[in-house]
Amino acid sequence: MADESVQGQSPQDPTSSSPSSLWSLSALQLDDLLDELRARAGSARESQERMASLLDAVVAVSSNLDLADVLHRIVVSACELVDATYGALGVLGPGGEELIEFVTHGLTEDQRVAIGTLPRGHGLLGLIISSPQPQRVTDIGEHPRSFGFPPNHPPMTSFLGAPVRIRDEVFGNLYLTDKRQATEFSKDDEAILVALAAAAGVAIENARLYDRTRGQQLWGEVAGRATQGLLAGEPHGVVLSEVVARVAELTEASSCFLALTRGTDLVVVASTASQPAPGTSVSDLGLRAAMLAEARTVQADATSATGTRSTIPLMLREAPLGLIVVDWAEEERLSHLEELTGFAQRLTLSLVAATAQTERSRAELFEDRDRIARDMHDHVIQRLFATGMSLQSAARMSGETVRPRVERAVDELDAAIKDIRHAIFALQRPPGARDLAAEITAVCRDASITLGFPPDLRLSGRTDALPEQLEADVLAVLREGLSNVARHAGATVVDVSVEVDGGVVVTVVDDGHGIGPLPSRSSGLDNLARRAEHRGGTLSLEAREPSGTRLVWSVPLDEDVPS
Template sequence: MELDDLVEELRARADSARVSQERLGSLLDAVIAVSSDLELAEVLRRIVVAACELVDATYGALGVLGPSGEELVEFVTHGITEEQRAAIGPLPRGHGLLGMVIASPRAQRVPNIGQHPDSYGFPPNHPPMTSFLGAPVRIRDQVFGNLYLTDKRSAPEFSGDDEAVLSALAAAAGVAIENARLYEHSRTQQLWGEVLGDATQALLEGAAQEVVLADVTDAVCRLARADACFVALRQGSDVVVAAASGEGDPAEAPGEVLREPRIRAAMLGPAHIEPGAEGGTRAMLPLALGESPLGVLVAEWAREEPTDHVPHLELLGRSLAVSLGAASARTDRARSELLEDRDRIARDMHDNVIQRLFATGMSLQSAAPMSTPEVRAKLDRAVDELDAAISDIRHTIFALHRVPGGRPLSAEIATVCGDAAVTLGFSPELRMTGPLADVPEDVAAELLAVVREALSNAARHAAASMVNVVVEVADDVSVVVTDDGRGLPEGVSRSGLGNLARRAEGRGGSFSVEPGDGAGTRVHWRVPLASGDGPGT
């Protein structure tokens, strides 16, 4: 009998060692399984599945704690179908036994959930559960979340060995979760870096600003999971939406002027988070170069607290401001180079072409008195044609100095009048009314040509002591130039004025040269502010 008992004891110890070895092997397999992926969502799912298999649990869950460490913000489950989860309703927030594990972060075993004093009960449509086993998942000294297992299949309740195995798995799970979070952080940084790099490269290559900013707002909605994002830039005294993405307010559309005081204030303050519309959250990121505000980037969430995304958004705002400033400087430099090149061409045309034409005209005029009447008439016509050619070249030279985004039109008109004072012998009177900044570039070029041609004719032919220039902008763009001289002599070529008349008619306007009140000449040029099909030919 004693021998039989000894053999039986040895057999039991062998079976126990074999079971322990099998469980240790299963634990190692589970550790390898949860560590074989770096996607955080997949790692969490594998941890729950491995825990259920190790302790033979019917149901399992991993509750992820929020920033406060007192409530669950995510709940990864196993053993419950999607239909069952939808029927149960909202996910648990950490009450009852779940809250017990949160409050006392150590392994907990309960034979019967319903009989425990901390039991909170189950919501409607929740499957019945009896035995319970919970253990915290730590990342170093911080509790990331808790593993919850219920209903052991092969026994009425979980054993001490189950608790030990689950605690070991939870320790390994903490390492796997930390690795996954580090990988996710690195990958997120890489994605944000690509957004910054692409935006900077595109802006410096001269891509359209609104297109680049639209790509940036799309990226913010995608990477930060924002419901809406827009970039507004300062334009004079206004703040105008340059690009928008997502489901934002209809007013937050490209081209809209923002009147909201908080938006304007955000351009001058630090990056911050504030309550959004209807209980949401809004991140306000100023775009500034030093103390010079350029605009603001705004990201909006309907519910989520975007604490993890704010550092990336702050870096995006700072880098985007630098890129916008560099692109603006590049544009200014390109404009300066263009103006220098046009100035060189204009000087060459003035110093070479005009001077040679003028010298040829003087030679023809000096030869006219020595010619027959027929030859003299041909010489006079040739001189008039040379004068018209010189006038056209001067118009071209002046147009070379105008580039989009250059000086205001009012300054250009004042410059033309100032230049005319040299040939007139006095400064013409100038009056300008209406929004000259609204005049399109092509119409502005025609307007300047009219003023220059009218002043040139007054200087050459009128012998005037007073010239008055009036420029008015309303529904039409109107230029009136009057003088008190003797008017245009008969027989003088009007090819320059005729060219301006054809251009005005091509835009649906009118051009006239008529005697002034009492004496002199009145030149009137008018075209609609919204030009027609384009200049005449």
């Protein structure tokens, strides 16, 4: 039975289920399952590591508020996350059609210099500009939009790009090439890059807000310092020189100058460069019409100014008070135009306020000087004149010994009265007045009353360009010379000339009795001589033939006074 039972079993029966065969089948299935679990665990660990790297990158790009550092950190993080050899972030211009800045990673400085001009956004780079969506390319050279590479550019194959958005605005694009451990970038790489680009947009916006706030603070400091200096009465040239230096610094410009209106012209008052020098007329530069036209365009549309120069008007209502002109060495994106326009408005208000304050101060000063002049005329001169009259009366009644002394005292009083009148004239002249020719004519007209006839007058040269104190000396010489002729000469003809040509020469010539014996002390002539000596000049008094006297008062001019 036993043999039958054994013979009834078939060792080839596939349905047989011996313990050894069951164990072998289960072991194979378990190995596969374990391999799959290990693979999934490895994938999970890789995903976790990449997620951790992404979070680290987000923190890194968000930890700095300096825009240049943020842009560089974004490119470096992108390369590290997707294992790219080269990376770049192209910043779009205001029109959103071309790149104006290109931040790179993976290229050495020598390679950048050898490549030359950075890309503007053509070819494959322009694909993301025209269609702001992520792009993956296995071989750049095989893509139909590829333009090839410029000379000295390293070869590149695989490509991955994605736009960087700030809300609805595309700020720029991230470009990555040559994945290190694979022939092309994966979908996971694309997802990682898109996530980083989103975080980068937030970081860039924060950095831009910080830059804008910091810039407003710096521009406010410049405007505040200018306002303080102008209102404090500091020389405009000093204050505005500081202004143009700070404007050039804040805008990273190669040069900057400021011109203000002087009558119908624009004159440079401050410049960061040797040309144009302060005092240069903008008309002499051949730029007045072009600059004013550009300034009005900039004022009307801040985005219309292009190239390497910006001209910002200092406008009071519709009238330009001046211009700020900023030049860059290379084509500028005009990112500072908004700040410049706001600063120009504040500077205009400061200039207007300073001018109004100066005019108000001058008016108050002139009122005080006029009051002092009236008091001196109404009180001091009248008392001196009364004293002189009393002395003259006393001289008639005095003896021969006392009379000469009294007469000399009267002469001294006359000289003092003349000096006071000269001081009154100087006080009553508005500050900055330069109508010397009219004053000379008025002195000659007044002298005609005592002479009995008008003197002949001749003017030569730039009498309107003399310093105020020298004008006062010229008028004092004329008054004294004409007064002496009227009192002592008995003349019938008097010639007066004032010449300005490398110096000032005042001449008074008469046909009277001649010099005659002069007193041992003539206070009037002594005063004129002292005035001439003080200015390095001379006073001469000589007889004429056949009769008469010639008085010549001559002083040199400073080199900065035009002749």
